[in-house]
Amino acid sequence: MESGGSPPQISGYLQKKAKTGKWQKRWFETNAHYLTYYKSKKMEKLLAALNLPQVGEIRLVDPDDESYEEDNDGSLFTIELNDRVYTMKASTREEAARWVEVLKVLQTMEEEESKTTEDPTASMMRNAQGSIPVTPGTATRSADAWSKEPACCGLCACFSAN
Numbered sequence: 818m819e820s821g822g823s824p825p826q827i828s829g830y831l832q833k834k835a836k837t838g839k840w841q842k843r844w845f846e847t848n849a850h851y852l853t854y855y856k857s858k859k860m861e862k863l864l865a866a867l868n869l870p871q872v873g874e875i876r877l878v879d880p881d882d883e884s885y886e887e888d889n890d891g892s893l894f895t896i897e898l899n900d901r902v903y904t905m906k907a908s909t910r911e912e913a914a915r916w917v918e919v920l921k922v923l924q925t926m927e928e929e930e931s932k933t934t935e936d937p938t939a940s941m942m943r944n945a946q947g948s949i950p951v952t953p954g955t956a957t958r959s960a961d962a963w964s965k966e967p968a969c970c971g972l973c974a975c976f977s978a979n
Contacts, residue, residue: 824849824926827919830858832906840906845916850923852896869924873897877917880910896920 828846833854835841843864844855852867869875878893891910894917896903907913 825919825922827916829912831916834904834906845905847919847923850926852920852923867896867898869920871898872924873899875917875920875924877910877914878904 824847826847828844830842831845832840832842844858844860846853850869852869854864856862856864874895874897876895878889878891878895880889880891882889892907892913894905894907894913896905905913905916907916
């Protein structure tokens, strides 16, 4: 992890499990205390942004956990959001552990950017390279933790359907 007060960052391809049970390859990256994802590394369209302080538990899934199917080779991790648990898959257990470590740090970090003059959302959007507008959620854990443009069909469905 980075030192000197800068938030740690991580990016790369992960698979996320859709409601249908199918795995979808997506490009994920962190930006301050947000986890964003795109269809590909080209980052042409931001699919969603997760405000990490608003989510529940982020954890590495034990390879012996019988509640997960044969896909669990130790590279799974989960992110709780309200009553849903989103399952992600990295290439290796070590990579999954790194994602969990960084996401947990970002989840619990003080919002240092609130002490600066720049709005963190403006910075995130400037770095999003042509993405759709994203509105961060409220300060509580709510369905608004995954935010998309207003025409979105529903927050939880957006995360699992893309």
